[in-house]
Amino acid sequence: MKHSQTRRDFIQKAALAAGALPFISTEMAGANPAAAMPPLMVFSKHLQFLDYTEMAEKAAEIGFDGVDLTVRPNGHVLPERVEEDLPKAVQAIKKAGLQPLMITTAVENATGVDERVLRTAAAQGVGYYRMNWYKYKETQQMADTLREYQQQVKSLSELNRTLNLTGCYQNHAGKLVGASTWEIWQLLQTAQSSHxxxxxxxxxxxxxxxxxxxxxxxxxxQNIKILAIKDFVWAQEKGKWVVKNVPLGEGMVDFGRYFRLLKQYGVQVPISMHYEYDLGGAEHGSKTPKIDKKVVYEAMKRDLVKVKELWTNA
Structure with missing residues (x-):
């Protein structure tokens, strides 16, 4: 991607890339403070109290460029109904003027319902998906478990290549596979890196x-295909230190340093905005949040403005 391109050009390239190869290389060298703001998607988990049309229209109104749609159990689209319902959701997203850039799934294998989800997503022009997290097996050595999952990831990447999809494994704090970046590095060693x-x-x-x-x-x-953005602090609750999610820019994440490094590495890929702090249950995907919906929308707008400010100033 040329450093001089406009944000509009960047988003157009993102749209063209949906259902095609990854649209940005992460191998560019040299810092680029003027790098365009990447496309910003809303993680639809936090809007699951809205139907497809309302969700898409509200996302556009708030100012997002696209949607990271939940296609998983208890999501906006249920995996077993993916052929019937995903086209409806994608149509609503496009009608609102947004791009169906990504779906978040429970995909673990290249077979069964997981394969149906991916084939349907590809047919609908989705470019990226986040897969499920793997768990370590109590009866198996951790290294052996990683090697087993490495083969599953390889098989998925080969299916992705035939479908022109790009899969993503999210690093996630805790005891799941991938809390350590080295575990993810190991998982990807035999996979098709483009997919x-x-x-x-x-x-x-x-x-x-x-x-x-x-x-x-x-x-x-060099393996980053999508960025997930949120913030946190360590806090004491009932005498124990716990991770507490907070609005963007109010926590411990050093976004200035982080965004400068992303620009230096040339990592300029779509961003999925997550809202994990207290929003009356919307942070957990509730379909009946206990606060006024306007509060949820205001939080989304606030963090959207903040991430643009942080990116521009980095």
């Missing part, structure tokens, strides 16, 4: 990485 990579989540990377998150970013930056 399988990382949804890099700086919140989770900071929770797990502490002072070393920059090493994890350095390790995986």
């Amino acid at each position: 399988m990579g990382v949804q890099y989540d700086i919140r989770h990377a900071t929770v797990e990485g502490g002072l070393s998150w920059e090493n994890g970013l350095r390790l995986l930056h």
